[in-house]
Amino acid sequence: MADRKKKFLQGNEACVEGALYAGCKFFAGYPITPSTEVAEGLSVRLPKIGGKFIQMEDEIGGIAAAIGGSLAGLKSMTATSGPGFSLKQECLGYACLAEIPLVIVNVMRGGPSTGYPTGPSQSDIMQAKWGTHGDHPAISVTPAYVQEILTETVRAFNLAERFRTPVVVLYDEIVGHMREPITIPAPGDLEIIDRMRPDCKPEDYLPYDDKYEVAPLAPFGAGYRFHVTGLNHKQDGFPTNDSKQIGANNERIMAKIENHKEEIWKNDELMLDDAEVAVFTIGSTARSARFAVLEARKAGIKAGLIRPLTIWPFPDKAVRELAKRVKAIIVPELNLGQMILEVERVSGATCEVVGVNRVDGEPITPMQILDAIKKYK
Amino acid sequence: MSVPAEKKEKVSVPFDYNKYLRPNKLPHIWCPGCGHGIVLKAMLRAIDKTGFDKNDICVISGIGCSSRTPGYVDFNTMHTLHGRALSFATGVKFANPKLKVIVVTGDGDALAIGGNHFIHTCRRNIDLTVLVFTNATYGMTGGQYSPTTPMGSQATTSRYGSIEPPFDACEMAKASGASFVARGTAYHTLELEKTIHEAIMHKGTSVVDIIDACPTYFGRANKFKSATHMMEVIEKDNTVNVKQADKLPPEKLEGKFLRGVLHKIEKPEYCEQYESIVMEKAKAK
Numbered sequence: 001m002a003d004r005k006k007k008f009l010q011g012n013e014a015c016v017e018g019a020l021y022a023g024c025k026f027f028a029g030y031p032i033t034p035s036t037e038v039a040e041g042l043s044v045r046l047p048k049i050g051g052k053f054i055q056m057e058d059e060i061g062g063i064a065a066a067i068g069g070s071l072a073g074l075k076s077m078t079a080t081s082g083p084g085f086s087l088k089q090e091c092l093g094y095a096c097l098a099e100i101p102l103v104i105v106n107v108m109r110g111g112p113s114t115g116y117p118t119g120p121s122q123s124d125i126m127q128a129k130w131g132t133h134g135d136h137p138a139i140s141v142t143p144a145y146v147q148e149i150l151t152e153t154v155r156a157f158n159l160a161e162r163f164r165t166p167v168v169v170l171y172d173e174i175v176g177h178m179r180e181p182i183t184i185p186a187p188g189d190l191e192i193i194d195r196m197r198p199d200c201k202p203e204d205y206l207p208y209d210d211k212y213e214v215a216p217l218a219p220f221g222a223g224y225r226f227h228v229t230g231l232n233h234k235q236d237g238f239p240t241n242d243s244k245q246i247g248a249n250n251e252r253i254m255a256k257i258e259n260h261k262e263e264i265w266k267n268d269e270l271m272l273d274d275a276e277v278a279v280f281t282i283g284s285t286a287r288s289a290r291f292a293v294l295e296a297r298k299a300g301i302k303a304g305l306i307r308p309l310t311i312w313p314f315p316d317k318a319v320r321e322l323a324k325r326v327k328a329i330i331v332p333e334l335n336l337g338q339m340i341l342e343v344e345r346v347s348g349a350t351c352e353v354v355g356v357n358r359v360d361g362e363p364i365t366p367m368q369i370l371d372a373i374k375k376y377k
Numbered sequence: 378m379s380v381p382a383e384k385k386e387k388v389s390v391p392f393d394y395n396k397y398l399r400p401n402k403l404p405h406i407w408c409p410g411c412g413h414g415i416v417l418k419a420m421l422r423a424i425d426k427t428g429f430d431k432n433d434i435c436v437i438s439g440i441g442c443s444s445r446t447p448g449y450v451d452f453n454t455m456h457t458l459h460g461r462a463l464s465f466a467t468g469v470k471f472a473n474p475k476l477k478v479i480v481v482t483g484d485g486d487a488l489a490i491g492g493n494h495f496i497h498t499c500r501r502n503i504d505l506t507v508l509v510f511t512n513a514t515y516g517m518t519g520g521q522y523s524p525t526t527p528m529g530s531q532a533t534t535s536r537y538g539s540i541e542p543p544f545d546a547c548e549m550a551k552a553s554g555a556s557f558v559a560r561g562t563a564y565h566t567l568e569l570e571k572t573i574h575e576a577i578m579h580k581g582t583s584v585v586d587i588i589d590a591c592p593t594y595f596g597r598a599n600k601f602k603s604a605t606h607m608m609e610v611i612e613k614d615n616t617v618n619v620k621q622a623d624k625l626p627p628e629k630l631e632g633k634f635l636r637g638v639l640h641k642i643e644k645p646e647y648c649e650q651y652e653s654i655v656m657e658k659a660k661a662k
Binding site: 025026028044047048050052053054056057058060061062064065066067068069070071072073074076090091094219220221222223225226227228229230231238239 | 402431432433435437447448451452453454455456457458461464465466467468469470471472473475476493494496497651655656658659660662
């Protein structure tokens, strides 16, 4: 019988379990509340399995070393929170353009600036997409339960390896520090994807070969002596000023995600089929929303919940379809209105879009969401 | 005409730089008179002497003129972000300690925007070789003053003379814990080759501060007559080999930079410490 251990874990500890399950062998980071338990856990576990853990001198060093570790062939991760996420943005863009697989965990706390380190927020949603300069692809996964932090961390590694791109695991402090009973999956329970490696002769290798949507990536030291740069580059990895090649490569790195949104999207739905009012939210707020929707149903209101586990790329197809058949979409979020901009963009004027917001370091309660739902009785 | 036997031995075969260059990536971007090409050649001869396989060598840089070096050399190469080369390199080395990692960086890249990474890399004593191309200039952006610009110097951002005291990269590296610290110049090219070779062969963080000249910006702004004039004044006359320094009176050393190996000690190396202490203890627990 497969060995599936039950454990009572904190969200950040589940992230450690997910990383190890996915095959993470390299972590570089810097201490920051409320994500530090991820680093602490991996500092104990990685050396036991021959993996590498290093605490760097700052947040930038943390992500830069993780990119280096990935390029040397190890599945790599870093973890942080708001202020650290800001500092990591330049390197995040580097990993997008240089197409280096990487997982970045951002446990969201109150902001802006140093903000409220031990208070929850969901105010880095837009930063996860737009934080680094220039046009670039973005994938972010948004777990809401401790078990889900494990499985979504595994999925984040799979997406990073599959698409040769950085993937952000985005959850709020509440989920990060909450303890819940979870099951550690047995080997084979969850799919594990490893990056494609080249099998051509070294002299034929093009690290950005456009005959692939996602070209194979050789680790440094395997005989493929190639060049990596943060400059716009040609298929051989060397910088170019040729506008045709710059344009083609920039469009390709976007398209490799855009063309596979169906495979990246993942939504959890509750009583949405006959819903007249839908709640769209993520993370701890989705837990309150679930309660609110169940209470609304008891009161005879046809409410439903859509909870994206992939916030980037934005689940526009699901929201567009939903908007056509509901009176309103309520968007509760622990910020002053970020996801709602996307919901409004996608739904157009087909239904009402209403925000429920909070930035005082306290969670959005089920009653706040229920009050918003009741207006559509 | 016959050549005497003893003389014949001294005739050396020209070094085949193409063995290590990516010829189709040339010409390089460096200006006429720039010292970086001389340093690159010394680096390649030093690498050749080590006998390491090209597949096992990584050359990693940040941003700036000198940081364009990796594009021209046929190794595993990475051109990273401004100031961050040492962190990327730490990741590569730590993930695969069998790789020989050489970081090529400028004085602005290593000592200003990357200063924090520089001191902590030295502190860890991870086995990286750091070649700092020190030309006292931000060349790529058009000649602003850098952390090694001498006080009073002209630059596009110090039109009234620089008022900032410069860093000494070697003092900083030594104080931060690097186990090998040396200085060379583009002028003393054979000595530089030897120094870089010794740095690469050293286990631990090895830093070589390499004084070379930027005639285009620093030279013109500070009224040097030519690139060779700069080399003579800044690299030849303003430096003394550390072995000769003992024999000279203090007044002859005033304001001069010492060349050669300035500091070399044996000290535990980071990746080895991780394997022998952290991994061993973790497995036993």
